[in-house]
Amino acid sequence: MTALAADRVSQALARPESLPALPLAHWDELVRQARQSDLLARLAAVLDEKGVLEKIPSAPRAHLEAARVSALAQKETVVREVAHIRKALRTAGVEIVLLKGAAYVLGDLPAAHGRLFSDIDILVPKPALPDVESALMLSGWAGTHHDPYDQRYYRQWMHELPPLQHIERRTVIDVHHAILPETARLKPDAGKLLAASRALPGEAGLRILAPTDMVLHSATHLFHNEELSHGLRDLSDLDILLRHFSRQAGFWCELCERAAELDLRMPLHYGLRYAQRILDTPVPPEAMREASPKGRPESFTRWMDGLWLRALRPAHPSAALPFGSSARHLLFLRAHWLRMPPHLLAYHLAVKAARATHRDEKR
Template identity: 55%
Template sequence: MQTPDCAIVRALREPDRLDQFSMAEWDVLIRQGRRANLLARLHWLAQEKNLLASLPAAPRAHLEAARVIADKQATAVAWEVRKIHEAIAPTGAPLILLKGAAYRMAALAAGRGRVFSDVDILVPKQLINHAEAALMLHGWVATQHDAYDQRYYRTWMHEIPPLTHIRRLSVIDVHHAILPETARLHPDPALLLAAAQPVVDQPGVYTLAPADMVLHSASHLFCGEFEHGLRDLSDIDLLLREFGIVAGFWDGLVARAQRLDLARPLYYALHWAVRLFATPIPSPVLREIDACARPSTPAKQLMNALLQRALVPDHVSCHDALSATARILLYTRAHWLRMPPHLLAYHLAHKALFPPRAAEN
């Protein structure tokens, strides 16, 4: 099966060759990297390879600008995390960071140059109302959600409606699980909570355990939508490279995926990390995940055809005649995985009959 050959994929896979890109290649690479929210990560990779000084001035300026934005965001996120902890600590709910904020606060390689639009946290479901009330007392409020959307989130989803701070405009997504309660896969939140690990020098702040962090990223990507597919797969690549050198990580990864009902997302994550980024995954691990989670041959062929078009930036330079169709099919698949047919039909009918109205001035 053909491997996507966009410039940004080649740059992430072989960052030590960035100084060999022509100016025409850099022009495309910068456009793709901006579309994929990966320019700051490219800056970090070039810096790690000691290549920044050898890059042409114009592309280097774009990478430097992206790095400044990412660094500023990292400072803002650290502040927001402190404020979130101050708000929810009296409720007794642990502050478990997810995804980008977790990578940043835990100083992981996946956090370097990582940009994101909100802070995702996980709290026990029995404490989520207390956490929401505490956050509202500290200035976060739900915005632009009608009664149906409130019911949709609170009855069927794995989170409450996003909360926006009335002064700083920071956004928090408060989760009680990592997949919707109506989803076809059912990872037990209690297992994730029990294995959470403290962040060094951040009292009261936690992240998921290493294997669970990989599995959450895999489930978010391969059970969801692909707007930031390449960035998310790059996260998985970096997580696997960093955690993979820790004794015991590979031995328990597939077993943990099976226990959390996430073996199929892990299958796609591991195989596509190898395909796009040559991630060094031990052969026994690939054989183990194949044995328990490989899809049927027709399903595998169809998914590979779709993923090779979705795991690249949504930019004209990466498109072919089937790219739009592939993204539509994966968008449909994401909703199919999130809801049973009767509920999905009801939800889509409601959205068609009662489209959201623009906020009034």
């Protein structure tokens, strides 16, 4: 029998101090798993913060340094891009709330260290959407999804505009008016998120979510996402946010209360459970208990553990557990189930399937 595949990335992130002693053959797997998971630069940042980066053997250290160079360049791009967005929206007179990666960078949070970015996410009040969209278009952002069905999908059902891409810089912005689709089962009130958001000192017109809301958004995003190839990266964001904000007295209590207020106890439960299971995030037992769904049978929790603990492995063959891809498929369906009521879901999946067949025929 072969040894069970090891998730080297989670082990490394949870216990970075042990890495200088890691055998080279394990580094061989760790670097590949971390690269596939978009966590190589994050690992470098964590090792640097612990002061052990210099003690890593030179061959794997070169890959860590290389990943840091890319991540740093991306971070500078994000800062420049946010400046462009702010300039474009000045005339619209709308304050914008930065979400996820951009918020971590501009808010100078440790979750920005070694993070890679694909696009910029912002949150604005729903009534401001038309003004924001036209202001961005006047400054060179153009719609990417021109199909009438896609337009309807985004504008009627989703929580964001179709992604806008800048015609020269090719950067993409997602303009959100909520953190979950209009059609989702959970209904967190975006007004409450905006009301509690914090102004960024020295950055007029820019805001970020309150600490509790930032954690809840991170968990909500991960545990409603149909695409989990970066699931472990998102869980690592959550781990770092929790470790950082929980140094503030009363944080856990506030977090649980806010989750109840925003209808987000389910994603918080999963977030705390798997961050602790996978990345050793120090979550106090009271908070864990408080976030647990009441009256849910133990067997269901164990079944979900079986799915999530597989799906949140690094997306690399050397880390895959048996039935890992089945788990991802089931969670893909679950995410759709949570995002849309059954009749809409059936319609949406039928349109997607028909289009895929049509594309194959054309090819």
